[in-house]
Each structure stands twice: as structure tokens, then as C-alpha cells.
Amino acid sequence: MEPVSATRHSGAERREDILDAACEEISTAGFGGATTAAIAQRAGISQPYVFRFFPTKKELSLAVVDRCVGQLLGDWERVVPKQDETRLQALGRWYVEALPSRRTQLLVQLQAYAAAEDPDMAEAMRHHLARIFRYIVLQARRDGAADPHADAASFLSRGFLINAAMAIGLESALTPEEWAGICAKGEVARVEDRREHPAA
Amino acid sequence: MEPVSATRHSGAERREDILDAACEEISTAGFGGATTAAIAQRAGISQPYVFRFFPTKKELSLAVVDRCVGQLLGDWERVVPKQDETRLQALGRWYVEALPSRRTQLLVQLQAYAAAEDPDMAEAMRHHLARIFRYIVLQARRDGAADPHADAASFLSRGFLINAAMAIGLESALTPEEWAGICAKGEVARVEDRREHPAA
């Protein structure tokens, strides 16, 4: 199973390690706050070695967003609707079910919108958002939706709310029913009747 | 009109100046990226003087989010529904119409979700999100909505999408009709049929 050497990896492997580590760091610290030192340490390499694969931090950043959006769309490709379930419903169900395991992936995207002061990042996100929107519209169309664009926009909106709520730890501050209410398009639990700091 | 001295201001005035400047800087650079030097320069004072009013950058940050959320709710209080318009529809209309003038205010909130690695910021945003959600539910209830929580969650979701889209400059990359489609709950224009980089 793979080379005997425990330390030396191939360039391609290291690149993936770095991207993995960068996703983790960026998901919490943001694109500006994540340091190449922390990314390197998490990847198990020295800080300067990062620059062997990505000439600047910015190129690494753009590679990270591209990867996360690609993973999201890749995940969605593999979602199969259950019986009596539309494609959009299946995507929505997956979104909530896979939330814990895809936390990093989604938080990186939130960070990317926040980092849009950089024109290159903004352009990248316009591109990626168009990709995602396009995919959702396609599925809505296959579902035979009367207004695929409206349904897609609503679906997308809910995703943004969920991402933001997840970022501030609302899922662990709410009861499962309340959290399900936030995620669902229909029923929503009575969040506003709780005390101001439910987690305290 | 006010003291003759062009340079010296009262403490209360300076505090407001600093908060104004901090909002501007944070809206683009983020909470981590905004520097006290840039904030001070924008406010027309020296960098160390900022710390006379806010002992740490973190306290300034929390004051900024509190201010922006307060402004949003304050703005909403002043919205009056037109004829044949529900309260929620009026709030939504205001949101889109006031977008250019309230850009900073809304971007700061996006930045706040991204800065939620800090537990204090996360707790503050849970608190603020609850306030906002509570207010929307109240209006939906007054409208006689069948499911005020569901309507409020949908309304809130749309706001998150709009904020993120605004952050990446989607409004200026789209035709007015397309942009209106993103903002509206009903009709949505065919964004996905455009070329990948519409602004280029």
C-alpha cells in the first residue's frame, strides 16, 4: 500500500494535503486570517514549502474556492431522489443531512463572499454562483417546475441562510425541531420565543 | 452652527465618527482585515486615539455590528406599507430600494457571520439574528400570515442571498431585470443563460 516512506509524498499528494488544510483553516479564520504557517502545519510540512505549489497565497485561495464549489456540485451529482421526491427536494434533504460532514466546504464559500473586496475573488464567486444557480435551475426544470428560476432562487436563498446560521453555531444552540424549521421551506418552529441566548 | 473649532470635536461625536469609519472599513476588509490605522485615517484622527474610545479592536467590532443591526431595525420601523401591500412586502420593497444607501450596513452583517470564529462574535450574531427574525415574524403575524415563521424564514433567506450577491458585485454585473429577479420572490430572470463572466 503506497510507498514505504512515511514522510515523503508525491507532489500531487502534497498539493491535495495543502488544499485540505487550507480549506479547514480558511473555513474558520477566513481568507485574510488564515496563515500559510497554520496551513503548512496542518498539512504536516514547512511553511515555505506551500509556495512550491502555490506561488502566492491568493492563488491558493482561489484554488480553494474552486475546489469547494466543485465538491458541492460533485456531491449534488451523486444525490438520487427517493420515491415521491423531486430533485430539488432531494438536494435540499441532502444539504441538511450532509451538513455536519460538509461544514468546511460550505463555510469556505461564506468566507469567499466576505472576501470579495478582492476583485479576482469577486469575479470568481460570480462565476461559481452562476454555476451553482445554473445547476439548480436545471434540476428544477427536470422536476417540471412552473417557474424554475423562482424555485432555484428560493432554494439558493435557503442555502445562504443555513450557511450563515451554521457559521454562528445556531444549530447547536437550537433544538433539532427548531433547526429543522430553519432549514425547511414549510414549517418553522418558534425560534423567537426562546430566551435571547439559548445556548448560555 | 456647532463650535467654531474645526479640529476639536466632543467625545460623543468622535465616537460616532469612529463607528462610521469602522463600518466602512469593515464592510469591505472584514473584521480581521480592517486596520485601526485605516479606521482612524477615515475618521480623521490618529490611530492610537481610537483606543481612547474602544479599549480593544474587538470591542469596537462588537459595537459596530450592534450599530448596524440597530440601524436596520430602525430603518424597518420607519417603513410604511403602501395600499394593497402587506408589511412583509413593504419591508422587502424597502430592502431592494434602499440597497445602494444601506450597502455598508448590510455588508458589515455578512462580515460578522464570516467572523464567527470568535465565540463572542458568534454569540452576538445569534442574539442579533434572533432580534431580526423576531421582528419579521411579528410583521408577518400582523399581516395575518397563515405560517408567520415560515414566511419570516423565507424572507430572511432572501435577504442573505441579496447580501451575498451584492458583496460580489452581482447587481452591477446583471441587467436591472435580472437583478430584480434575484430579489423578487416570484419571477426570476434567466441568469444562467448569460455568459460565464457577464461583466467582462
Added chain:
DNA sequence: TCCAGTTGTTATTGACTAATTACTTCCGTT
């Protein structure tokens, strides 16, 4: 006029960070 409180600045520091340079270590090939 002098005092005390408020307004404000300059200079500095210690910590941190992206990026560069120069060097070393390992492995497959001939």
C-alpha cells in the same frame, strides 16, 4: 491666572506574516 479635565498626537514596541534564498535529503536510473 492658574488649574484640571478633556482632546489629541508622536514615538515605540513586540508579535506576526507572506515571501525569498540557500541549503539538505532522498530516490530512481544508468
Added chain:
DNA sequence: AACGGAAGTAATTAGTCAATAACAACTGGA
């Protein structure tokens, strides 16, 4: 066995940033 390329590190640097300390100037009142 030795050579060339790939994998990887240590040391450093120039710049940035939040926060502190010390000092200066203005203002209103007794």
C-alpha cells in the same frame, strides 16, 4: 557509485498591526 531531479527545511527579511507610554494643546471655570 554517482548523478540529476524531486522532496523538503532552516534562516531570514521587509513589512504590517494592535496596543502602550509619554507627552502636548486646548478650554472652561474659580
